[in-house]
Each structure stands twice: as structure tokens, then as C-alpha cells.
Amino acid sequence: MTRPRPAWWLPLAATFGAGIVRVLAATWRYSVADAPEYTAANARGERFVYAFWHSGLLPLALLHRHGCCRSRCCTGTRASPCS
Numbered sequence: 001m002t003r004p005r006p007a008w009w010l011p012l013a014a015t016f017g018a019g020i021v022r023v024l025a026a027t028w029r030y031s032v033a034d035a036p037e038y039t040a041a042n043a044r045g046e047r048f049v050y051a052f053w054h055s056g057l058l059p060l061a062l063l064h065r066h067g068c069c070r071s072r073c074c075t076g077t078r079a080s081p082c083s
Helices: 012-026 036-043 054-062
Strands: none
Touching: 012 036
């Protein structure tokens, strides 16, 4: 049994869509403000479940894609890439 081949346009659409998301994400600005309780719990190594509404899904996923806020490399008003 062979799998049906995806449509010819699917890889092109995925590449184009990823490019649109990258351009859109380049315009977003983040401000990370932690409560003292969160900062203390994070320092102890506690894990968290982040809850957010659907409209915040893509920006938050991109903000956390490299574990930025966990490693505290997000400073200022824009998320800096993790090294």
C-alpha cells in the first residue's frame, strides 16, 4: 500500500505561509512582566502551564519557541533570540 501523494502546491503553500508568519512576527513587540511569585518559583525550577486565549496563540508560541522566557533572555520590549 502506498500513501497518496500530497498536492503539488502543498510544499509551496507551507513555505509561503512560514514566510508570512516570519514577516508578521518581526513586527511584534513583547513586554515580559513577571510577578515576584512567578520569578521566585521560576528560580526554584518549578514548571508552569501557560494559559492564553486563541488570539494570543501564535505570538506566545513564537515567544517561547526557544524557551526564551524560561532562560530569561527576554529583556526589554522585544524578545531577543536565545543563544
